[in-house]
Amino acid sequence: MIAISLNTGLIIASIMFFTGLIGVMIRKNIMFMLISIEIMLNAAGLAFVFAGAQHGQADGQIMFLFILTTAAAEVAVGLALIIQFYQNLKRSIPMLPII
Amino acid sequence: MYDLLWLVPTFPFLGFLILAIFGKKIGKKLSAVVGVGSIGLSALITILIGIQFLTNPPEGHAFVQTLWTWIAADDFKVNIAFHLDALSMVFAFVVTFVGFWIHLYSTEYMADDEGFSRFFAYMNLFVGAMLMLVMGDNLLLLYLGWEGVGLCSYLLIGFWYRDPANGYAARKAFIVTRVGDAAMAVGLFMLFYSFKSLNIQEILSVAPHVWSPGNKLAVASTLLLLGGAVGKSAQLPLQVWLPDAMAGPTPTSALIHAATMVTAGVYLIARMNGIYLLAPLSMTAVAIVGAATLLVAGFAGMAQTDIKRVLAYSTVSQIGYMFLALGVGAWSAGVFHFMIHAFFKALLFLAAGAIILAQHHEQNMFKMGGLAKALPVTFWTFLIGSASLAALPLITAGFYSKDAIIWYAWSGPNGSIYLWMAAVFGAMVTAFYTFRMVFVTFFGEQKMEISHYPTWRVHIPLIALAFFALFGGFIELPGTLGHLTLFSDFMKSALPVVEGGHHEVSLEIFSQVLTAVLALVSIFVAYYLYLKNMQIVTNFTSTKFGHGLQQFLLSGLGFDWLYERLFIRPYVWLSRTNKRDFIDFFYVFLPWLARQFHYLFKYTQTGKVRRYVVGIVFGVLVSITIVVIL
Numbered sequence: 001m002i003a004i005s006l007n008t009g010l011i012i013a014s015i016m017f018f019t020g021l022i023g024v025m026i027r028k029n030i031m032f033m034l035i036s037i038e039i040m041l042n043a044a045g046l047a048f049v050f051a052g053a054q055h056g057q058a059d060g061q062i063m064f065l066f067i068l069t070t071a072a073a074e075v076a077v078g079l080a081l082i083i084q085f086y087q088n089l090k091r092s093i094p095m096l097p098i099i
Numbered sequence: 100m101y102d103l104l105w106l107v108p109t110f111p112f113l114g115f116l117i118l119a120i121f122g123k124k125i126g127k128k129l130s131a132v133v134g135v136g137s138i139g140l141s142a143l144i145t146i147l148i149g150i151q152f153l154t155n156p157p158e159g160h161a162f163v164q165t166l167w168t169w170i171a172a173d174d175f176k177v178n179i180a181f182h183l184d185a186l187s188m189v190f191a192f193v194v195t196f197v198g199f200w201i202h203l204y205s206t207e208y209m210a211d212d213e214g215f216s217r218f219f220a221y222m223n224l225f226v227g228a229m230l231m232l233v234m235g236d237n238l239l240l241l242y243l244g245w246e247g248v249g250l251c252s253y254l255l256i257g258f259w260y261r262d263p264a265n266g267y268a269a270r271k272a273f274i275v276t277r278v279g280d281a282a283m284a285v286g287l288f289m290l291f292y293s294f295k296s297l298n299i300q301e302i303l304s305v306a307p308h309v310w311s312p313g314n315k316l317a318v319a320s321t322l323l324l325l326g327g328a329v330g331k332s333a334q335l336p337l338q339v340w341l342p343d344a345m346a347g348p349t350p351t352s353a354l355i356h357a358a359t360m361v362t363a364g365v366y367l368i369a370r371m372n373g374i375y376l377l378a379p380l381s382m383t384a385v386a387i388v389g390a391a392t393l394l395v396a397g398f399a400g401m402a403q404t405d406i407k408r409v410l411a412y413s414t415v416s417q418i419g420y421m422f423l424a425l426g427v428g429a430w431s432a433g434v435f436h437f438m439i440h441a442f443f444k445a446l447l448f449l450a451a452g453a454i455i456l457a458q459h460h461e462q463n464m465f466k467m468g469g470l471a472k473a474l475p476v477t478f479w480t481f482l483i484g485s486a487s488l489a490a491l492p493l494i495t496a497g498f499y500s501k502d503a504i505i506w507y508a509w510s511g512p513n514g515s516i517y518l519w520m521a522a523v524f525g526a527m528v529t530a531f532y533t534f535r536m537v538f539v540t541f542f543g544e545q546k547m548e549i550s551h552y553p554t555w556r557v558h559i560p561l562i563a564l565a566f567f568a569l570f571g572g573f574i575e576l577p578g579t580l581g582h583l584t585l586f587s588d589f590m591k592s593a594l595p596v597v598e599g600g601h602h603e604v605s606l607e608i609f610s611q612v613l614t615a616v617l618a619l620v621s622i623f624v625a626y627y628l629y630l631k632n633m634q635i636v637t638n639f640t641s642t643k644f645g646h647g648l649q650q651f652l653l654s655g656l657g658f659d660w661l662y663e664r665l666f667i668r669p670y671v672w673l674s675r676t677n678k679r680d681f682i683d684f685f686y687v688f689l690p691w692l693a694r695q696f697h698y699l700f701k702y703t704q705t706g707k708v709r710r711y712v713v714g715i716v717f718g719v720l721v722s723i724t725i726v727v728i729l
Binding site for chain 2 (some may be wrong): 021024025026027028033
């Protein structure tokens with residue numbers, strides 16, 4: 001197993017984070033914005049895991065589980081909202097404007 | 100008995116509350132009972148306390164009753180406490196006793212007025228506030244009463260508020276006295292700064308140790324207090340409000356603008372005698388103010404045609420005598436004249452009120468005449484009051500009180516021949532305008548029929564006050580005439596006795612005889628000019644000079660004219676120029692700037708979440724950059 005240094009890991013995490021952030025900023029489709037937010041959350045989770053590995057402690061992975069749970073709840077609510085939008089506005093999802 | 104002291108001001112306040120709350124409901128009869136009864140009870144208790152004070156004086160000739168603490172903040176402590184000594188005893192007696200007769204009289208004078216209970220409510224409030232003023236043991240309580248009586252004065256001058264002229268007179272009185280009150284407030288601050296206390300007795304006992312005679316602070320604070328006294332007592336240069344204050348109902352003029360409130364300045368100076376003695380300059384100022392006022396007001400009184408304005412100017416003039424007495428150091432003579440003046444001036448005003456009622460509310464005495472037969476009781480009592488005011492020798496109280504002042508103006512510690520000359524000349528003028536009024540009003544032909552005959556409610560107060568105006572003087576006789584010093588002995592515990600000066604008996608007799616002769620001569624001149632041979636006066640006033648002089652004296656020596664040009668017009672000009680309020684520009688600018696920013700930032704509020712996110716990211720980047728760079 002090749003040990004990846006913390007630095008490299010954090011760089012990967014921040015690239016992921018900014019990818020998500022830029023996605024939120026430039027995408028007009030709400031579906032893609034939701035996905036971008038997920039990417040940002042995962043970037044944060046990845047940073048936790050790297051930090052936990054660096055210190056040899058399980059805390060990072062526990063935090064990742066927390067983030068995963070929060071993300072799941074958030075996606076559930078977000079998707080429910082999008083479906084409501086769709087039903088009320090009678091438009092296909094890709095065409096939903098940003099409110 | 101002393102423990103009942105708190106009841107003395109409580110009854111009038113209670114009467115005020117009852118009348119103010121239930122006045123409309125309980126009707127005129129019950130309003131009169133409450134209004135007169137409260138003052139009557141108060142007067143009764145005052146007299147009982149006075150009798151005990153005479154027979155069995157309290158320890159140290161002063162009794163203090165502390166009711167509760169009013170303000171306590173660090174070392175600033177003010178109690179609601181009453182201080183009773185000889186000085187406040189005399190004032191409280193006059194306020195309640197004379198006040199009672201005037202209230203009784205008012206039940207008839209105001210009988211047909213729709214504001215009957217309102218009138219009695221104000222009058223009761225006035226008596227209560229005046230008692231606070233004279234009995235308060237600290238200067239703050241005194242100031243509370245001081246402002247209270249000022250308020251009542253305002254309310255009662257403007258009592259018939261439907262006539263705008265009355266409202267104008269009321270505002271004038273309020274604003275002019277306010278000038279003095281502001282000076283007095285500053286004086287009180289200075290006293291507190293020097294003594295860290297506002298308790299009068301404490302200040303008086305500590306003052307000689309803190310201030311050396313002639314100390315600048317002592318002079319400044321006493322002059323400021325004099326400013327307050329001058330405003331309230333209508334002395335030069337703030338005397339302009341009192342003649343206009345005659346717009347109020349006549350009982351008000353009798354009680355507030357003659358007998359009691361306007362003498363508050365006399366009380367203040369007499370009360371603070373200890374610090375005035377440390378400031379010889381202020382003493383001289385008091386004497387000069389008094390002497391100048393008694394002359395100015397006397398001259399103005401000679402030309403008035405309104406009977407109430409004659410009395411108003413004579414009040415100003417007589418208070419000038421009191422100030423003169425205080426200024427030359429004859430403290431008890433000043434207070435003695437206050438008491439006698441309260442009796443005869445209240446009497447004169449009440450009698451004048453009866454005349455006005457009897458003459459269809461006409462106040463111009465040249466339209467009256469020949470009332471002596473029609474209104475005998477009013478005539479005789481008015482004559483007694485006038486004789487007392489004119490200081491008719493030997494038989495009237497006014498002679499004894501005024502004679503003492505005239506003599507002390509020369510012989511007193513601060514006296515001088517000039518003050519004496521002013522006082523003698525003033526006495527001559529007083530006798531002249533007083534009897535001019537008597538002759539014009541009561542003699543000659545009757546020009547108007549009688550519209551109202553006074554009843555016992557008018558006659559009893561007149562007779563009671565006439566009794567005191569005639570015989571009240573016999574408790575203090577000058578050294579040359581029996582030498583009785585009951586009053587000054589009584590005042591000795593509260594006021595310093597006259598010290599220094601010179602006492603040649605022959606000079607004193609000369610002064611007395613001269614005053615007496617001059618008074619008699621002026622009465623004769625008044626008789627000759629206004630009854631026997633009125634042609635001389637009409638001829639004189641028809642010449643250009645005579646007419647000008649008459650108008651000049653009628654306007655009160657042009658003080659209103661002067662103040663109009665000195666203060667009112669510049670003020671109006673300034674306020675007109677500054678209509679837009681240039682200071683306000685700054686405060687208009689501030690909201691304008693905020694509004695401009697608002698318009699600017701409005702454009703960022705688009706409702707698009709992506710834009711907000713960009714804003715947030717941008718902000719975060721800027722913050723991080725700043726943190727990294729610094």
